[in-house]
Amino acid sequence: MRVAELANPSRFLRAASLTIPWLGGATVLLFAIAIYRAVLAPDDYQQGATVKIMFLHVPSAWLGMLCWALMTVAALGTLVWRHPLADVAAKAAAPLGAAFTLLCLVTGSLWGRPEWGTYWVWDARLTSELILFLLYLGVIALWRTVEDTSRAARAVAILTLVGAVDLPIIKFSVDWWNTLHQGASVFRLGGSTIHPTILVPLLLMAAAFTLLFVTLLLAAMRNEILRRRVRTLRLLQASAVG
Amino acid sequence: MTPLSALLVRDMRIAVRVGGGALIGVLFFLVVVTLTPFAIGPDLALLKRIGPAILWLAALLASLLALDRLFASDHEDGSLDLIVTGRAPLELVVAAKGLAHWLTTAVPLVIAAPLLGLFLGIDEGAQAGVVLTLLVGTPALTFIGLIGAAIAVTLRRGGLLVAIIVLPLTVPVLIFGVAAANAAVAGPVPFGTPFTVLCALTLASLVIGPFAAAAALRLDSE
Numbered sequence: 001m002r003v004a005e006l007a008n009p010s011r012f013l014r015a016a017s018l019t020i021p022w023l024g025g026a027t028v029l030l031f032a033i034a035i036y037r038a039v040l041a042p043d044d045y046q047q048g049a050t051v052k053i054m055f056l057h058v059p060s061a062w063l064g065m066l067c068w069a070l071m072t073v074a075a076l077g078t079l080v081w082r083h084p085l086a087d088v089a090a091k092a093a094a095p096l097g098a099a100f101t102l103l104c105l106v107t108g109s110l111w112g113r114p115e116w117g118t119y120w121v122w123d124a125r126l127t128s129e130l131i132l133f134l135l136y137l138g139v140i141a142l143w144r145t146v147e148d149t150s151r152a153a154r155a156v157a158i159l160t161l162v163g164a165v166d167l168p169i170i171k172f173s174v175d176w177w178n179t180l181h182q183g184a185s186v187f188r189l190g191g192s193t194i195h196p197t198i199l200v201p202l203l204l205m206a207a208a209f210t211l212l213f214v215t216l217l218l219a220a221m222r223n224e225i226l227r228r229r230v231r232t233l234r235l236l237q238a239s240a241v242g
Numbered sequence: 243m244t245p246l247s248a249l250l251v252r253d254m255r256i257a258v259r260v261g262g263g264a265l266i267g268v269l270f271f272l273v274v275v276t277l278t279p280f281a282i283g284p285d286l287a288l289l290k291r292i293g294p295a296i297l298w299l300a301a302l303l304a305s306l307l308a309l310d311r312l313f314a315s316d317h318e319d320g321s322l323d324l325i326v327t328g329r330a331p332l333e334l335v336v337a338a339k340g341l342a343h344w345l346t347t348a349v350p351l352v353i354a355a356p357l358l359g360l361f362l363g364i365d366e367g368a369q370a371g372v373v374l375t376l377l378v379g380t381p382a383l384t385f386i387g388l389i390g391a392a393i394a395v396t397l398r399r400g401g402l403l404v405a406i407i408v409l410p411l412t413v414p415v416l417i418f419g420v421a422a423a424n425a426a427v428a429g430p431v432p433f434g435t436p437f438t439v440l441c442a443l444t445l446a447s448l449v450i451g452p453f454a455a456a457a458a459l460r461l462d463s464e
Contacts, residue, residue, distance in 0.1 A: 134410040145403055146396060154461040155396045159407060162389055162454055
Protein backbone atom coordinates (compact mmCIF):
# COMPACT_ATOMS: atom_id res chain seq x y z
CA MET A 1 0.00 0.00 0.00
CA ARG A 2 1.34 3.42 -0.91
CA VAL A 3 1.51 6.19 1.66
CA ALA A 4 -0.77 8.45 -0.38
CA GLU A 5 -3.56 5.89 -0.09
CA LEU A 6 -3.61 6.44 3.67
CA ALA A 7 -5.39 9.75 2.99
CA ASN A 8 -8.57 7.70 2.87
CA PRO A 9 -9.76 7.61 6.52
CA SER A 10 -10.97 4.01 6.26
CA ARG A 11 -7.61 2.83 4.91
CA PHE A 12 -5.90 4.86 7.62
CA LEU A 13 -8.05 3.20 10.30
CA ARG A 14 -7.13 -0.25 8.99
CA ALA A 15 -3.44 0.58 8.83
CA ALA A 16 -3.56 2.21 12.28
CA SER A 17 -5.17 -0.78 13.98
CA LEU A 18 -2.52 -3.02 12.37
CA THR A 19 0.44 -0.89 13.45
CA ILE A 20 -0.64 0.45 16.87
CA PRO A 21 -0.13 -2.88 18.77
CA TRP A 22 3.35 -3.30 17.24
CA LEU A 23 4.31 0.30 17.96
CA GLY A 24 2.97 -0.03 21.50
CA GLY A 25 5.01 -3.18 22.06
CA ALA A 26 8.13 -1.54 20.64
CA THR A 27 7.56 1.49 22.89
CA VAL A 28 7.33 -0.66 26.03
CA LEU A 29 10.44 -2.62 25.02
CA LEU A 30 12.47 0.50 24.25
CA PHE A 31 11.34 2.17 27.47
CA ALA A 32 12.41 -0.94 29.43
CA ILE A 33 15.90 -0.80 27.88
CA ALA A 34 16.17 2.98 28.21
CA ILE A 35 15.05 3.12 31.85
CA TYR A 36 17.38 0.21 32.71
CA ARG A 37 20.32 2.04 31.11
CA ALA A 38 19.26 5.33 32.72
CA VAL A 39 19.14 3.79 36.21
CA LEU A 40 22.58 2.23 35.69
CA ALA A 41 24.06 5.50 34.40
CA PRO A 42 26.58 7.01 36.81
CA ASP A 43 25.69 10.03 38.94
CA ASP A 44 27.13 13.36 37.85
CA TYR A 45 30.10 14.54 39.92
CA GLN A 46 28.34 17.88 40.56
CA GLN A 47 24.64 17.20 40.24
CA GLY A 48 24.59 13.80 41.93
CA ALA A 49 21.46 11.74 41.30
CA THR A 50 19.43 14.76 40.11
CA VAL A 51 21.08 14.40 36.70
CA LYS A 52 18.63 11.55 36.12
CA ILE A 53 15.79 14.09 35.85
CA MET A 54 17.43 15.06 32.56
CA PHE A 55 16.44 11.68 31.10
CA LEU A 56 12.81 12.88 31.31
CA HIS A 57 13.39 16.60 30.84
CA VAL A 58 15.40 16.66 27.64
CA PRO A 59 13.27 14.18 25.61
CA SER A 60 10.01 15.85 26.67
CA ALA A 61 11.41 19.25 25.65
CA TRP A 62 12.36 17.84 22.24
CA LEU A 63 8.98 16.19 21.80
CA GLY A 64 7.15 19.37 22.83
CA MET A 65 8.86 21.23 19.99
CA LEU A 66 8.68 18.32 17.51
CA CYS A 67 4.94 18.19 18.12
CA TRP A 68 4.47 21.84 17.17
CA ALA A 69 6.64 21.29 14.09
CA LEU A 70 4.37 18.39 13.14
CA MET A 71 1.30 20.57 13.73
CA THR A 72 2.85 23.20 11.45
CA VAL A 73 3.21 20.64 8.67
CA ALA A 74 -0.37 19.52 9.35
CA ALA A 75 -1.50 23.15 9.18
CA LEU A 76 0.09 23.44 5.72
CA GLY A 77 -1.66 20.18 4.86
CA THR A 78 -4.99 21.69 5.90
CA LEU A 79 -4.56 25.04 4.16
CA VAL A 80 -2.58 24.15 1.05
CA TRP A 81 -3.22 20.53 0.14
CA ARG A 82 -6.61 20.13 1.86
CA HIS A 83 -5.44 16.74 3.07
CA PRO A 84 -8.37 15.01 4.79
CA LEU A 85 -6.25 13.68 7.65
CA ALA A 86 -4.20 16.84 8.29
CA ASP A 87 -6.64 18.47 10.68
CA VAL A 88 -7.22 15.12 12.41
CA ALA A 89 -3.47 14.91 13.06
CA ALA A 90 -3.33 18.55 14.21
CA LYS A 91 -6.20 18.08 16.63
CA ALA A 92 -4.79 14.83 18.03
CA ALA A 93 -1.29 16.29 18.42
CA ALA A 94 -2.21 19.42 20.41
CA PRO A 95 -2.97 17.78 23.80
CA LEU A 96 0.09 15.51 23.40
CA GLY A 97 2.33 18.50 22.76
CA ALA A 98 0.83 20.34 25.72
CA ALA A 99 1.47 17.30 27.96
CA PHE A 100 5.11 16.97 26.85
CA THR A 101 5.71 20.70 27.30
CA LEU A 102 4.15 20.62 30.77
CA LEU A 103 6.29 17.58 31.64
CA CYS A 104 9.36 19.50 30.46
CA LEU A 105 8.45 22.54 32.58
CA VAL A 106 7.67 20.48 35.70
CA THR A 107 10.78 18.29 35.52
CA GLY A 108 12.90 21.33 34.73
CA SER A 109 11.60 23.20 37.76
CA LEU A 110 12.09 20.16 40.02
CA TRP A 111 15.68 19.94 38.77
CA GLY A 112 16.14 23.71 39.11
CA ARG A 113 15.28 23.70 42.84
CA PRO A 114 18.37 21.77 44.02
CA GLU A 115 20.69 22.90 41.19
CA TRP A 116 19.83 26.58 40.65
CA GLY A 117 18.24 27.10 44.08
CA THR A 118 14.91 28.13 42.60
CA TYR A 119 11.91 26.49 40.94
CA TRP A 120 11.55 29.20 38.34
CA VAL A 121 13.54 32.02 36.79
CA TRP A 122 12.33 34.36 34.05
CA ASP A 123 15.07 33.34 31.71
CA ALA A 124 14.78 33.33 27.93
CA ARG A 125 14.43 29.61 27.39
CA LEU A 126 12.09 28.98 30.32
CA THR A 127 9.91 31.89 29.27
CA SER A 128 9.73 30.85 25.62
CA GLU A 129 8.92 27.29 26.69
CA LEU A 130 6.11 28.64 28.89
CA ILE A 131 4.81 30.64 25.91
CA LEU A 132 4.85 27.43 23.85
CA PHE A 133 2.71 25.81 26.57
CA LEU A 134 0.29 28.78 26.51
CA LEU A 135 0.10 28.53 22.70
CA TYR A 136 -0.80 24.83 23.01
CA LEU A 137 -3.56 25.74 25.48
CA GLY A 138 -4.80 28.45 23.08
CA VAL A 139 -4.95 25.93 20.24
CA ILE A 140 -6.85 23.43 22.39
CA ALA A 141 -9.25 26.19 23.52
CA LEU A 142 -9.81 27.17 19.88
CA TRP A 143 -10.64 23.58 18.96
CA ARG A 144 -13.13 23.47 21.78
CA THR A 145 -14.81 26.81 20.92
CA VAL A 146 -15.72 26.35 17.26
CA GLU A 147 -18.36 23.70 16.65
CA ASP A 148 -17.87 23.31 12.90
CA THR A 149 -14.79 21.09 12.56
CA SER A 150 -13.54 22.36 9.20
CA ARG A 151 -13.89 25.99 10.34
CA ALA A 152 -12.00 25.19 13.56
CA ALA A 153 -9.33 23.37 11.55
CA ARG A 154 -8.63 26.40 9.37
CA ALA A 155 -8.55 28.84 12.26
CA VAL A 156 -6.20 26.55 14.20
CA ALA A 157 -4.00 26.09 11.13
CA ILE A 158 -3.42 29.82 10.82
CA LEU A 159 -2.72 30.15 14.53
CA THR A 160 -0.28 27.21 14.34
CA LEU A 161 1.65 28.75 11.45
CA VAL A 162 1.96 32.09 13.26
CA GLY A 163 2.90 30.34 16.51
CA ALA A 164 5.68 28.43 14.74
CA VAL A 165 7.74 31.60 15.12
CA ASP A 166 8.25 30.57 18.74
CA LEU A 167 10.13 27.37 17.82
CA PRO A 168 13.35 29.00 16.55
CA ILE A 169 13.16 31.43 19.48
CA ILE A 170 13.21 28.48 21.91
CA LYS A 171 15.96 26.68 20.04
CA PHE A 172 18.28 29.66 19.80
CA SER A 173 17.25 31.47 22.99
CA VAL A 174 20.26 30.02 24.80
CA ASP A 175 22.60 31.36 22.13
CA TRP A 176 21.03 34.79 21.60
CA TRP A 177 20.68 35.85 25.23
CA ASN A 178 22.86 35.20 28.23
CA THR A 179 20.73 32.82 30.23
CA LEU A 180 20.92 30.54 33.21
CA HIS A 181 19.83 27.61 31.07
CA GLN A 182 22.82 25.83 29.56
CA GLY A 183 23.60 26.05 25.87
CA ALA A 184 23.23 23.30 23.32
CA SER A 185 25.25 20.28 24.43
CA VAL A 186 23.93 17.23 22.58
CA PHE A 187 23.68 18.41 18.98
CA ARG A 188 26.37 20.98 18.35
CA LEU A 189 29.27 21.62 15.98
CA GLY A 190 32.34 19.79 17.23
CA GLY A 191 30.37 16.93 18.77
CA SER A 192 28.47 16.40 21.97
CA THR A 193 29.88 17.62 25.29
CA ILE A 194 28.08 14.89 27.22
CA HIS A 195 29.92 11.75 28.30
CA PRO A 196 28.73 8.60 26.46
CA THR A 197 27.65 6.93 29.75
CA ILE A 198 24.94 9.59 30.02
CA LEU A 199 24.49 10.36 26.34
CA VAL A 200 23.59 6.81 25.26
CA PRO A 201 20.72 6.37 27.79
CA LEU A 202 19.55 9.90 26.97
CA LEU A 203 19.30 9.14 23.26
CA LEU A 204 17.61 5.78 24.02
CA MET A 205 15.12 7.65 26.18
CA ALA A 206 14.51 10.20 23.41
CA ALA A 207 13.86 7.35 20.96
CA ALA A 208 11.44 5.75 23.43
CA PHE A 209 9.63 9.07 23.93
CA THR A 210 9.35 9.51 20.17
CA LEU A 211 7.88 6.03 19.73
CA LEU A 212 5.46 6.76 22.57
CA PHE A 213 4.45 9.98 20.84
CA VAL A 214 3.89 8.26 17.49
CA THR A 215 1.83 5.49 19.13
CA LEU A 216 -0.32 7.93 21.10
CA LEU A 217 -0.73 10.18 18.06
CA LEU A 218 -1.95 7.31 15.87
CA ALA A 219 -4.33 6.15 18.60
CA ALA A 220 -5.64 9.68 19.15
CA MET A 221 -6.12 10.15 15.39
CA ARG A 222 -8.04 6.87 15.24
CA ASN A 223 -10.25 8.01 18.13
CA GLU A 224 -10.84 11.37 16.46
CA ILE A 225 -11.94 9.75 13.18
CA LEU A 226 -14.26 7.39 15.05
CA ARG A 227 -15.62 10.30 17.12
CA ARG A 228 -16.44 12.22 13.95
CA ARG A 229 -18.19 9.19 12.47
CA VAL A 230 -20.26 8.75 15.62
CA ARG A 231 -21.21 12.42 15.44
CA THR A 232 -22.24 12.17 11.79
CA LEU A 233 -24.30 9.03 12.48
CA ARG A 234 -26.01 10.73 15.42
CA LEU A 235 -26.84 13.77 13.27
CA LEU A 236 -28.21 11.49 10.55
CA GLN A 237 -30.26 9.62 13.12
CA ALA A 238 -31.61 12.85 14.61
CA SER A 239 -32.58 14.21 11.20
CA ALA A 240 -34.26 10.89 10.28
CA VAL A 241 -36.36 11.00 13.47
CA GLY A 242 -37.27 14.65 13.05
CA MET B 243 -10.96 58.32 -3.63
CA THR B 244 -9.42 54.88 -3.99
CA PRO B 245 -11.20 51.95 -2.30
CA LEU B 246 -8.45 51.70 0.32
CA SER B 247 -8.58 55.34 1.42
CA ALA B 248 -12.39 55.23 1.36
CA LEU B 249 -12.27 52.22 3.68
CA LEU B 250 -9.75 53.97 5.93
CA VAL B 251 -11.97 57.05 6.24
CA ARG B 252 -15.08 54.92 6.78
CA ASP B 253 -13.47 52.87 9.55
CA MET B 254 -12.18 55.97 11.31
CA ARG B 255 -15.62 57.62 11.09
CA ILE B 256 -17.27 54.54 12.58
CA ALA B 257 -14.69 54.44 15.36
CA VAL B 258 -15.19 58.05 16.49
CA ARG B 259 -19.01 58.00 16.28
CA VAL B 260 -21.44 56.72 18.91
CA GLY B 261 -20.81 53.04 19.52
CA GLY B 262 -17.27 53.17 18.14
CA GLY B 263 -14.38 52.15 20.36
CA ALA B 264 -11.94 54.98 19.66
CA LEU B 265 -11.71 56.58 23.09
CA ILE B 266 -12.51 53.51 25.18
CA GLY B 267 -8.91 52.32 24.71
CA VAL B 268 -7.32 55.52 25.95
CA LEU B 269 -9.79 55.73 28.87
CA PHE B 270 -8.95 52.17 29.84
CA PHE B 271 -5.26 53.07 29.59
CA LEU B 272 -5.76 56.05 31.93
CA VAL B 273 -7.73 53.98 34.45
CA VAL B 274 -5.22 51.10 34.55
CA VAL B 275 -2.24 53.43 35.03
CA THR B 276 -4.12 55.39 37.71
CA LEU B 277 -5.03 52.21 39.56
CA THR B 278 -1.44 50.97 39.73
CA PRO B 279 -0.23 53.42 42.42
CA PHE B 280 -3.24 52.42 44.54
CA ALA B 281 -2.20 48.80 44.26
CA ILE B 282 1.52 49.20 44.98
CA GLY B 283 1.55 52.40 47.02
CA PRO B 284 2.57 55.98 46.11
CA ASP B 285 6.32 55.28 46.26
CA LEU B 286 7.65 57.48 43.43
CA ALA B 287 11.05 55.78 43.31
CA LEU B 288 9.42 52.38 42.80
CA LEU B 289 6.88 53.81 40.32
CA LYS B 290 9.69 55.39 38.35
CA ARG B 291 11.49 52.06 38.12
CA ILE B 292 8.45 50.07 36.95
CA GLY B 293 6.73 52.99 35.16
CA PRO B 294 7.71 52.00 31.59
CA ALA B 295 6.54 48.44 32.26
CA ILE B 296 3.16 49.70 33.55
CA LEU B 297 2.71 51.97 30.54
CA TRP B 298 3.52 49.14 28.15
CA LEU B 299 1.31 46.58 29.88
CA ALA B 300 -1.62 49.03 29.98
CA ALA B 301 -1.08 49.86 26.30
CA LEU B 302 -1.02 46.15 25.41
CA LEU B 303 -4.29 45.46 27.24
CA ALA B 304 -5.93 48.62 25.90
CA SER B 305 -5.03 47.73 22.31
CA LEU B 306 -6.81 44.39 22.73
CA LEU B 307 -10.05 45.97 23.96
CA ALA B 308 -11.86 46.82 20.76
CA LEU B 309 -10.01 44.26 18.69
CA ASP B 310 -12.48 41.37 18.63
CA ARG B 311 -15.08 43.70 17.03
CA LEU B 312 -12.76 44.82 14.23
CA PHE B 313 -14.01 42.32 11.65
CA ALA B 314 -16.90 40.80 13.61
CA SER B 315 -19.11 43.91 13.35
CA ASP B 316 -18.48 44.12 9.60
CA HIS B 317 -19.33 40.45 9.39
CA GLU B 318 -22.64 40.95 11.18
CA ASP B 319 -23.90 43.75 8.95
CA GLY B 320 -22.67 42.02 5.78
CA SER B 321 -20.12 44.61 4.72
CA LEU B 322 -17.30 42.11 5.24
CA ASP B 323 -18.64 39.97 2.36
CA LEU B 324 -18.53 43.01 0.08
CA ILE B 325 -15.01 43.82 1.23
CA VAL B 326 -13.76 40.25 0.70
CA THR B 327 -15.32 39.97 -2.76
CA GLY B 328 -14.17 43.49 -3.75
CA ARG B 329 -11.45 44.17 -6.29
CA ALA B 330 -8.86 45.61 -3.88
CA PRO B 331 -6.36 42.98 -2.66
CA LEU B 332 -7.62 41.62 0.66
CA GLU B 333 -4.18 41.90 2.31
CA LEU B 334 -4.10 45.66 1.63
CA VAL B 335 -7.71 46.03 2.74
CA VAL B 336 -6.90 44.29 6.00
CA ALA B 337 -3.84 46.50 6.42
CA ALA B 338 -5.98 49.61 5.83
CA LYS B 339 -8.44 48.47 8.48
CA GLY B 340 -5.54 47.81 10.83
CA LEU B 341 -4.15 51.28 10.13
CA ALA B 342 -7.55 52.85 10.86
CA HIS B 343 -7.75 50.89 14.10
CA TRP B 344 -4.24 51.96 15.08
CA LEU B 345 -4.95 55.63 14.28
CA THR B 346 -8.13 55.67 16.35
CA THR B 347 -7.13 53.54 19.35
CA ALA B 348 -3.34 53.55 19.68
CA VAL B 349 -2.43 57.11 18.66
CA PRO B 350 -4.61 58.78 21.37
CA LEU B 351 -2.92 56.43 23.81
CA VAL B 352 0.54 57.46 22.64
CA ILE B 353 -0.49 61.12 23.00
CA ALA B 354 -1.73 60.49 26.55
CA ALA B 355 1.43 58.60 27.52
CA PRO B 356 3.60 61.65 28.47
CA LEU B 357 0.95 62.83 30.97
CA LEU B 358 0.79 59.40 32.58
CA GLY B 359 4.56 59.18 32.51
CA LEU B 360 4.54 62.34 34.61
CA PHE B 361 2.22 60.63 37.12
CA LEU B 362 4.65 57.72 37.31
CA GLY B 363 7.61 59.97 37.99
CA ILE B 364 9.41 59.48 34.67
CA ASP B 365 11.84 62.38 34.01
CA GLU B 366 11.11 64.89 31.27
CA GLY B 367 14.29 63.89 29.48
CA ALA B 368 13.30 60.24 29.33
CA GLN B 369 9.68 60.92 28.31
CA ALA B 370 10.50 61.26 24.63
CA GLY B 371 12.20 57.87 24.56
CA VAL B 372 9.31 56.10 26.31
CA VAL B 373 6.72 57.71 24.02
CA LEU B 374 8.84 56.82 20.99
CA THR B 375 8.87 53.13 22.00
CA LEU B 376 5.07 53.20 22.33
CA LEU B 377 4.68 54.97 18.98
CA VAL B 378 6.87 52.42 17.23
CA GLY B 379 5.67 49.36 19.15
CA THR B 380 1.89 49.77 19.14
CA PRO B 381 1.53 49.09 15.38
CA ALA B 382 3.05 45.67 16.06
CA LEU B 383 0.42 45.03 18.76
CA THR B 384 -2.40 46.12 16.42
CA PHE B 385 -1.18 44.10 13.46
CA ILE B 386 -0.57 40.94 15.51
CA GLY B 387 -4.04 41.52 16.92
CA LEU B 388 -5.45 41.58 13.38
CA ILE B 389 -4.82 37.84 13.18
CA GLY B 390 -6.86 37.25 16.32
CA ALA B 391 -9.59 39.61 15.10
CA ALA B 392 -9.85 37.69 11.82
CA ILE B 393 -10.01 34.35 13.65
CA ALA B 394 -12.74 35.86 15.88
CA VAL B 395 -14.99 36.07 12.81
CA THR B 396 -14.81 32.28 12.63
CA LEU B 397 -15.57 31.95 16.32
CA ARG B 398 -18.92 33.79 16.21
CA ARG B 399 -18.62 34.20 19.98
CA GLY B 400 -15.87 34.05 22.56
CA GLY B 401 -14.12 37.39 22.10
CA LEU B 402 -12.10 36.60 25.22
CA LEU B 403 -10.46 33.73 23.39
CA VAL B 404 -8.94 36.29 21.01
CA ALA B 405 -7.03 37.78 23.92
CA ILE B 406 -5.79 34.35 24.98
CA ILE B 407 -4.63 33.58 21.45
CA VAL B 408 -3.04 36.95 20.74
CA LEU B 409 -1.31 37.71 24.04
CA PRO B 410 1.37 34.96 23.85
CA LEU B 411 2.31 36.19 20.37
CA THR B 412 2.88 39.73 21.64
CA VAL B 413 5.50 38.68 24.19
CA PRO B 414 8.55 39.57 22.04
CA VAL B 415 7.12 43.06 21.39
CA LEU B 416 6.51 43.52 25.11
CA ILE B 417 10.02 42.34 26.00
CA PHE B 418 11.82 44.68 23.61
CA GLY B 419 9.38 47.56 24.09
CA VAL B 420 9.88 47.55 27.85
CA ALA B 421 13.63 47.00 27.45
CA ALA B 422 13.93 50.06 25.19
CA ALA B 423 11.70 52.18 27.47
CA ASN B 424 13.75 51.13 30.52
CA ALA B 425 16.93 51.96 28.66
CA ALA B 426 15.55 55.44 27.99
CA VAL B 427 14.68 55.95 31.66
CA ALA B 428 17.50 54.31 33.55
CA GLY B 429 20.15 52.98 31.15
CA PRO B 430 22.65 51.27 31.41
CA VAL B 431 21.94 49.46 28.13
CA PRO B 432 22.07 51.77 25.10
CA PHE B 433 18.60 52.74 23.86
CA GLY B 434 19.35 51.84 20.25
CA THR B 435 19.85 48.08 20.62
CA PRO B 436 16.41 47.05 21.95
CA PHE B 437 14.79 49.87 19.98
CA THR B 438 16.02 48.60 16.61
CA VAL B 439 14.81 45.08 17.48
CA LEU B 440 11.42 46.63 18.35
CA CYS B 441 11.37 48.35 14.95
CA ALA B 442 12.20 45.02 13.29
CA LEU B 443 9.36 43.28 15.16
CA THR B 444 6.94 46.00 14.05
CA LEU B 445 8.05 45.73 10.42
CA ALA B 446 7.73 41.93 10.52
CA SER B 447 4.25 42.07 12.01
CA LEU B 448 3.19 44.68 9.44
CA VAL B 449 3.84 41.97 6.85
CA ILE B 450 2.77 38.80 8.69
CA GLY B 451 -0.38 40.26 10.27
CA PRO B 452 -2.30 41.31 7.12
CA PHE B 453 -1.36 38.12 5.25
CA ALA B 454 -2.45 35.78 8.07
CA ALA B 455 -5.60 37.80 8.78
CA ALA B 456 -6.53 37.90 5.08
CA ALA B 457 -6.00 34.13 4.86
CA ALA B 458 -8.28 33.61 7.86
CA LEU B 459 -11.00 35.84 6.37
CA ARG B 460 -10.75 34.20 2.95
CA LEU B 461 -10.99 30.70 4.39
CA ASP B 462 -13.95 31.71 6.50
CA SER B 463 -15.91 33.15 3.58
CA GLU B 464 -15.57 29.95 1.51
